[in-house]
Amino acid sequence: MKLVMIHGRGQAGQDPTQLKQEWLTALRHGCDRAQVQLPADTVVEFPYYGDLLARLVTQVEAPLGQELRAKGGTPVPNEALQGEILMEIAARAGLRESDIRLEAGNLPIQKGPANWEWVQAIIRALDHIPGLNSRLIDAFTRDVYVYLTYAGVRVQIDQVIADALGDGPCVVLAHSLGSVVAYNVLRTRLATPRYPGLVTVGSPLGIRAIKQQLATPLVSPSCVSHWFNAYDDRDVVALVPLDAQRFNVTPPIENKGDVLNFTENRHGIEGYLADPVVAQRIVRGLQGQ
DSSP, rough: OOOEEOOOSOTTTTTTHHHHHHHHHHHHHHHHHHTTTOTTTEEEEEOOOOOHHHHHHHHHOOOTHHHHHHHSOOOGGGHHHHHHHHHHHHHHTTHHHHHHHHHTSSSSOOOOOTTTHHHHHHHHHTTTTTTOOOHHHHHHHHHHHHHOOEEEEEEEEHHHHHHHHSOEEEEEEEHHHHHHHHHHHHTSSSSEEEEEEEEEESTTTTTTHTTSOOSSSOOOOOBBSOEEEEEEETTTTTTOSSSSSTTTTTTOOOOBBOOOOOOOTSOOOOHTTTTTTHHHHHHHTTTTO
């Protein structure tokens, strides 16, 4: 059976071979903890799109942060999506309006996702919350925005993943933005060949602003036999479970929300793959269970 591992954003300039080995090392650690082993005939694919995504993001010139402020802070209408995602993350992190206004200074500004002075105040306020990395959140929202908003970008990224999936059955493991890409690709596939398992970790698919950009209605890809989603509830990128309230599909997605991700931002792939239940679900899929 083939295992296709789909990475998230922030991998530009990395060695795909080394990244693949890091994922496998973490997964084998999780397998050891679960007392299971990857089947000997497992073929691992690691479709790498890190450099492509970075190049495309640069081309569309949709930055957040100081670069945007230097350009006058006037976004095109669709760029409000970035602000909407940031506002959901801020709410999940417990940020109060008073905290944001403190960062905004004395100037009276209108709150909202399309007001970039307000959005920048959110980013600065997030910096004061222990355990959060505002730079990561800033870059994450930008890259998600570009992928979801620009069809030309989405087509190129999706093709990299589709090529790796091929025409046979496989288990799909997707992290962070990679779970959004995996969903977009898999939902368009026919019911055969069957994919024994889709495992998403640290997925932002439950974020309302992201869901609104996906094709409707939301579906469980017909080619997927079982969808398992794992997250650490301290991971502000993952935010919420993919349950009936937030991602209502049939058959329902199995959620595991008690992962103790040991990475600094609670979002790193190593912290997810080292979880024994996550590793076990991947192995079960590879065994056709």
